[in-house]
Amino acid sequence: MAVSEVGARTSGYHPFVFDSLSFRVGLSNREHVIVRPSRREDPEAEDSDEGNWVYATIEIAAGAFQGTFEAMLQAEEFVQFRDELRPLNDRLSGKATFDTMEGWLRIEVQGDSKGHFHAACEAIDQPGLGNRLTFKIDFDQTELPAIVKGLDAICEAVPVVGAGR
Numbered sequence: 001m002a003v004s005e006v007g008a009r010t011s012g013y014h015p016f017v018f019d020s021l022s023f024r025v026g027l028s029n030r031e032h033v034i035v036r037p038s039r040r041e042d043p044e045a046e047d048s049d050e051g052n053w054v055y056a057t058i059e060i061a062a063g064a065f066q067g068t069f070e071a072m073l074q075a076e077e078f079v080q081f082r083d084e085l086r087p088l089n090d091r092l093s094g095k096a097t098f099d100t101m102e103g104w105l106r107i108e109v110q111g112d113s114k115g116h117f118h119a120a121c122e123a124i125d126q127p128g129l130g131n132r133l134t135f136k137i138d139f140d141q142t143e144l145p146a147i148v149k150g151l152d153a154i155c156e157a158v159p160v161v162g163a164g165r
Helices: 075-091 141-157
Strands: 023-025 031-040 053-062 065-074 093-099 105-112 116-124 132-140
Touching (some): 023 141, 053 132, 065 075, 075 093
Antiparallel strands (some): 023 031, 031 053, 053 065, 093 105
């Protein structure tokens, strides 16, 4: 079993199941969102329509509210969020958004140019008809490298497949 420097690895019993992959926004136990991709829906698919769906566990702590739920995300969503977050570390201002195709999760990070960041978040337990939780997470620039590092590990382990690359 190979382990990367950030602890991402594929499980020895199935090459398409991911252990220890995640990105986390918010270090506080009371305010955070953690996204943990677990496996591709169709690991044999080679086209972008079917091959990029990924099961993920979303863990949320928002004040007195805490919980987890399973979601279906797209590999491209991790790449886009990582690519939007990277420049925020240098500029400290701007916006990066993790916005899932089916609406499971939205994280909009906004920098104030002074090293403070605000993430406006929304989670839905069933797209189109489920319950909706909106919450916020405030953090500073020292957390950005860890978020990007987690996204780098995800993007490496769950690369975009097919024509959509």
